């Protein structure tokens with residue numbers, strides 16, 4: 203058995219670890235709680251701040267910050283991140299008191315081209331041993347989530363979407379267009395209820 | 396005969412998990428498999444349960460939950476970014492396929508992982524019978540793109556260059572060069588075609 207994991211213990215999986223270990227570009231407000239250090243393992247952002255969490259933000263084990271070198275994620279105070287997967291090439295901004303449930307993806311880009319030949323070129327470039335400089339460029343558009351929004355289990359929030367304050371996104375809803383404040387959205391494609 | 400004995404396992408050099416690779420898994424040159432943890436719920440007794448083509452990347456969160464007859468063939472230059480494959484049939488994935496995170500590919504909508512513990516010797520797969528002619532239960536064509544969170548069920552047959560939009564659920568043919576979108580899904584022609 204590997205001795206290392208036994209000596210480190212499981213604190214790093216339960217929120218009890220030295221948050222000062224995080225890269226300096228990850229800024230935490232007061233009273234933030236982050237269950238699992240690995241939530242930031244895929245944070246490759248070169249920006250500063252790369253991630254900005256407001257006071258008392260809670261980040262559960264299922265949350266994943268997958269940031270490209272150009273990505274930036276900001277989360278307002280008292281938000282609860284249960285299981286968002288942030289796929290971020292540009293900017294994703296989450297308001298205050300937002301709740302994001304299990305297996306929600308927020309992707310500010312499609313990350314691959316629609317054109318079939320360019321996509322084949324992309325597949326080669328991202329393959330193991332491939333040349334990442336040969337990746338064709340892809341578009342991105344920032345996502346903005348207003349204050350007091352709730353996002354249900356498994357919902358998807360796609361590029362360029364703005365969700366107004368207090369909106370409710372149902373489980374499994376796919377949001378690819380803006381949502382007005384206070385609106386309840388369900389289904390795929392999502393429709394106002 | 397190829398059998399899956401966890402005891403005398405092959406190991407990936409970089410593995411953090413000590414489960415080892417089942418014997419009936421074939422890895423081609425230059426492919427990347429994140430961990431043998433992908434075989435946590437793997438019971439395939441086929442001559443080759445999983446084959447991964449050259450320079451294909453199989454990343455964290457991918458699981459091969461295969462029953463005794465389960466089989467997955469992955470071509471060259473494919474990307475599987477964290478995909479759960481749950482099958483007792485044949486899942487055939489052609490070259491250049493891009494499959495995003497949280498995609499589930501399963502023969503059944505209410506699938507559970509195949510039982511590992513009460514595996515019976517009598518259930519061992521008959522070898523070679525119809526080996527070359529076995530029909531896929533789910534097929535993903537060359538250069539197809541499956542968006543994050545999509546679900547592919549039995550009957551899904553994704554054509555070359557086709558796209559399954561993020562979050563869609565598909566259980567039928569998606570012809571080459573079309574987009575499947577929504578749940579229930581609709582087919583739309585793609586503007587961009589191979590020229």
Ligand SMILES: CC(C)(COP(=O)(O)OP(=O)(O)OC[C@H]1O[C@@H](n2cnc3c(N)ncnc32)[C@H](O)[C@@H]1OP(=O)(O)O)[C@@H](O)C(=O)NCCC(=O)NCCS
Pocket residue numbers: 289309311312313314316360376378379390391392494495496541542543558559560561562563574576577
């Ligand atoms: C399929 C896809 C590529 C379409 O992108 P696009 O052509 O830019 O689509 P648009 O945003 O212009 O939307 C076109 C229409 O489809 C709808 N739509 C777009 N994506 C949708 C989706 N995933 N599910 C349901 N409807 C969707 C839009 O609401 C819009 O409908 P409308 O015309 O009635 O308003 C994209 O939505 C997608 O699913 N990308 C996958 C991204 C992914 O998985 N990335 C992970 C990294 S690998």
